[in-house]
């Protein structure tokens with residue numbers, strides 16, 4: 001089946017990524033689809049319209065890009081974009097509905113067939129469309145934490161002769177957590193890794209990504225976090241709301257001016273004191289601890305992030321477009337025929353409604 005595929009520009013605070021770079025969009029044209037893009041959608045990532053037009057993509061007005069059969073974007077639609085949601089539309093982007101149940105309701109009420117990048121699974125149960133962004137967010141977490149620690153307690157992670165290095169705790173040793181641990185180790189911090197998966201902890205120890213590992217129990221988390229200059233949250237249960245691993249009392253026991261970077265905030269956060277922030281105002285202080293809880297960390301590295309995202313996303317878009325309405329990739333479909341149809345997402349959305 002041939003589809004009209006629309007690439008729309010992002011409007012979230014500080015967001016400069018585009019879902020498909022010119023090679024990614026060109027791949028869809030070569031597969032026989034008609035591809036339209038909102039004029040200027042690639043500008044923030046350094047891809048001007050002519051770079052797409054040369055490959056057969058048509059630059060059109062925003063309304064026309066949203067009018068395509070299958071709309072592809074990076075972040076979940078902001079409330080001001082909900083006017084574009086209509087029956088028959090197929091949408092493919094990051095949705096993170098566990099953290100925004102009101103968007104799940106809007107998609108269902110308006111009859112959108114909504115597919116999420118973050119729940120697409122490969123044959124091994126891994127998340128190939130989330131991984132490239134987790135990689136970037138993990139690397140960024142180390143840089144952000146080190147910078148914020150200067151503003152907070154004034155600690156340099158690497159220490160100095162006669163002064164011990166700073167301590168970091170990474171909760172969740174998946175793609176994001178491992179890259180954060182590696183970055184923090186690169187800055188000579190002393191890093192403890194925590195995960196419920198013993199194999200991951202064993203591998204990370206062997207690879208030297210962390211000095212030590214601990215199974216996360218309330219006591220072990222309390223001890224490790226109380227001693228930490230930096231805590232990075234990166235625990236994920238696919239589709240579900242993030243597990244609360246670090247409790248408020250653990251945060252309250254940290255040294256004043258220490259830093260929390262909760263990457264899992266896009267799924268609701270794995271640190272109790274975390275709440276979403278935006279790139280233009282990324283940090284707040286609670287319990288004396290600086291919290292950086294931006295939901296679109298890779299958006300500030302658009303050139304790298306858009307290329308990495310497009311390389312993973314373009315073949316998936318092609319498959320979804322060719323399959324036509326009702327077609328899906330393993331794990332992709334979150335909302336269809338007025339219902340949340342992904343098991344873990346449906347459970348999380350239901351639980352969030354119960355809390356309201």
Ligand SMILES: NC(=O)c1ccc[n+]([C@@H]2O[C@H](COP(=O)([O-])OP(=O)(O)OC[C@H]3O[C@@H](n4cnc5c(N)ncnc54)[C@H](O)[C@@H]3O)[C@@H](O)[C@H]2O)c1
Pocket residue numbers: 118127130131133134135137171172173174175176177194195196197200216234235236237242243245262263264265266267294295296297298
């Ligand atoms: N804020 C951002 O801009 C941004 C960008 C990219 C990714 N993320 C988010 O980062 C998070 C991690 O993504 P990922 O790709 O690394 O996931 P992943 O699936 O690769 O890794 C998640 C890890 O969490 C572990 N885990 C699950 N429950 C746990 C618990 N109770 N305690 C400790 N560990 C636990 C899992 O065993 C796994 O090792 C996700 O929420 C993802 O959406 C955020």
